[in-house]
Amino acid sequence: MSRRLLPLSVTILLFIGMAAFGALRYDGFLSLQVFLNLLIDNAFLCVAAVGMTFVILSGGIDLSVGAVMAFTTTLSAALLGIGWNPYATMAVVLALGAAFGAAQGFLIQRFRLAPFIVTLAGMFMARGCSYLISTESVPISDPTYVAIAQARIPVGFDASLTLGALVAIATVLAAMRLAHATAFGRAVYALGGDENSARLMGLAVGRTRIAVYLLSGFTAALAGIVMTFYMLSGYSLHAVGLELDAIAAVVIGGTLLAGGVGYVAGTLFGVLILGIIQTLIAFDGTLSSWWTKIVVGVLLLLFCLLQRLFESRSRRTA
């Protein structure tokens, strides 16, 4: 049992380590709001990374996530701007995200195309469509959206969460249940473990693959909605490069890029680690923000090398 949880434990320990480092070094670091801000500021990344976790678990990859998020924000701004009902807007963008994801999944499964290139083209397509709707940043002033954006849920100790953060938490919990208690979730793990064996066992490999990309598209759209609350604007240049952050969060969270191994909870901590890196740098005040990218790159390298070590050792003993 413990060997399976090793990557996750490393991630959690890393997070605690970084938190401890920050608490010791900077005043005011060890406050509840600082930690809740990790979730608030990265809520949309968290939602997107959860969907990405399933895709990577199945052995694939989805590069279109950031673009779908941007498209969601611009479409929402446009629809709200012409007077659409906010909830109808949300329903429409979620449906579109799911359909987009399913279409990608279909191309990948049916024509045996590489997920990398299909979702790359999907990224072009989604961001292009976003540009078609609007190239400028469009502010959102719909009262429901504004109310949601400004809502604060107190959690005691003078700290509060946003609704976006709650959505992120809910998504993580739902995903954990999906991954561990449903046949679909287990089929995703099976697909990532050994596609051939899974097929010979009689598992619905094709349908699972398409469903995984549908899920990713849906969570990307949901993340877009959360981002819309956060930014209160629709802009085609939102979330540029966010898919890379999502992938980094998933890998740092302990999920193997080859698929089959990993936990949704790990992704949550991966997101928190990305957030805490930025918080540490902000608290330091002297380091520039691009150090975040370098640190993330180094972490990614370390985790990937660890994964290679893990894989080659398990191949030798098996």
Add this chain to the structure above:
Amino acid sequence: MRRLSRHALFWPLATLALLLVLNSCFNPAFLALSWRDGHLYGHLIDILKNAAPLMVVALGMTLVIAVRGLDISVGAVVAIAAAVATLLTGGSFNAGGEVASEHPLWLALGAALLVAAACGLWNGVLVVKAGMQPIVATLILMVAGRGIAQLLTGGQIITVYYPPFFAIGSGFLAGLPIALWIAAGLWGVLHLALSRSALGLFIRAIGGNPEAARVAGVRSAAITLCVYTFCGLAAGVAGLIVSSNVKSADANNAGQLFELDAILAVTLGGTALTGGRFTLAGTVVGALIIQTLTSTIYSLGVPPEVNLVVKAALVFAVMLLQSAEFRSLFTRRAAADPGAPR
């Protein structure tokens, strides 16, 4: 003799020709060339000049894809090379009232290319020695590399004031842009290296069947390392052209989305993502198609945002055409059975 339409370059050239024709329909002066300021002048020249950096990067990418690899860090390497070159060149007024560079130009350019090649080598080592998937290995540099470029420039846009530096991106030689000469030169060097030595055969063998190439005695590991290093070097050259053209280095934006355009240029040109056979000429045409596309959209008065959607549609179309499963929908022959006995 094969019919004209079956030639590998037919479809890419036809697409390019179509775009050129479309352009000249809307803009009669499109194909016009004139001689001004001591060099050729016209829309076509602009396209050639602007396509040069992409051509260079795509040429490097072609070989990586040919050995069944991928390099998505080229954009970041472009930014790093640009940063190194501009920082080392700089340019300030000296005692004689002229602009002098911080360091000799050859040193600045050489250092930039060396760093770029080192980035490529780094990618190669991760892929060959650490056995990582190419997407993953180059993803790391893609993420960290941009941070490194920003670190080097301090997040600022570094402006260069030393005139000889501008020549790379904006200068002309014998009437044609220097950038074009560089791209053509690189293409020429590659072509010679690949056709006058065993390198071309080895690369095609490694990409076609890595195991069979290994059994035949080809030194796959060494060749793959070289290919990745060259790709980094090519990105460095592109970085020099780009920064010279804008007389500055912007670590945030230089080379943004370059890798996607490079992969697109390679696939449009006819090289398959699955590796093996490749075509340098096709890649050059592919890069020209992308640049002409941007031009066409602009001159058609269509909003430039359409560019991305069109590029996406092109990628989907090419991907599907390259997929055996898709083609089998149209031919009556059944697709090969999976796992037919050896």
Add this chain to the structure above:
Amino acid sequence: MTDAAIVLRARDICRAFPGVQALDGVQLTLRAGEVHALMGQNGAGKSTLIRLLTGVYQPDAGNIELLDRAVAPRSPLHAQQLGISAVHQESHLLPNLSVAENICAGRYPRKPWTRGGGIDWRETRRRAHELLARLGIDIDVDQLAGGLPAALQQLAAVARAVAGDARVLILDEPTSSLDADEVRALFALIRKLRDQGVAILFVTHFLDQVYEICDRITVLRNGRFVGEYACAKLDAPGLVAAMVGRELAGTSGAVAHARPEGAATPALSARNVARRGQLRAMDVEIRPGEILGVAGLLGSGRTELARLLFGLDPRDSGDIEIDGKTVRLEQPADAVLLGLGFCPEDRKHSGIVAELSVRENIALALQARMGLRKFLDPAAQRALAEKLVAALGIRTPGIEAPIGQLSGGNQQKAIIARWLATHPRVLILDEPTRGIDVAAKQELMNEIRALANGGTAVLFISAEIDEVVRVSDRILVLRDRAKAGELPGGAGEDAVYSLIVAS
């Protein structure tokens, strides 16, 4: 046993793939409570037959009846639902999931809606545990399947296969990587299932195992049905003869033997070479101009030996000497530089580069040996390719045609041409005549003899024992990944058979 109920009857099964008739009129009858062996050499059609029974493919002709009802499995899932389960050789379990989950995958017990409706993991573990206990297998159900040794994975896979009330259980080469104790444990399980009335189809190439556990044997050869025999009535040599087709031997003319003269330094001398799990330590020597034949059944270690000698697989122990000097031979590039050549058994996977032309494929090894700078320009390549194509009689639309278009036999000749171009010191040929028609085989054998006469040392591996006997100057017999013995040239097939089946 002869009047046990017939569970599965497959009649006149035919199946073709592009370019090859994999099965032609095959019959199979499985009875309840019986272990039935399916035997045949490489390419005999065993895997294809199993894939037909498990629904991976559909037959072109013929019918399958399960309990007197006609069935046509459409997919592995459908076959399982019908009651036909299989444990395949190349895929065992999902390595990243627990044993309990592997056993219940796709059939998870659910909690009632009132308690959430998700997968009931406690029940899953209980069911798996109970099943394993019932079958007498001692495995911790919580352990990850990938962490289990191959033998236990095998047992767990069998447990999964029968978890769904299977009537027919197919075991495809289940003992390939098991040691004696593990085989015993597997056989105990098989006997238990047999006693419960399951019809078991057991595919293997280990003769002793067949006689230990099986009641009946069906033999296939080249896609055709040779016969169904009761184990008690067919002895081992007879079985081998049926599989190998002894009666077809001797149709071609003898190949001229020119015994090498004098005790020259061996061209290749391998001492104590071994690789854990692949080959037990052995010594091999080949002299210049000598053809050393390697005989043995499938799984005896023939290909593993070849791969070790050529540097394709790393060896755990042993030294290799070329012309009397110890050399460093860690990868194929080293071997090629030393003047070795290797025609692999699986030419599609390790031999040809399908998209490249015949000319390029032929020139590849020579170019690799010459290095990067000394270049064989296209004209030189053309001359080389044309000469060899003519010499070996390779039928091709032209030397520029992609080699993937050629028939298997001609591809094989092209690979041999590739190595001939390097004028090798030592040439290792792994099943070079597989898939080649009789006339071409004779040409090839003559060519190999001529090569040896020219001074090349040849290692000739073949499953066709009559071929090995005809052309070799010496014969190395392998059994169970170890050397069973050596025979001088001119030894009869009987001598080889007896070394193969001796226990």
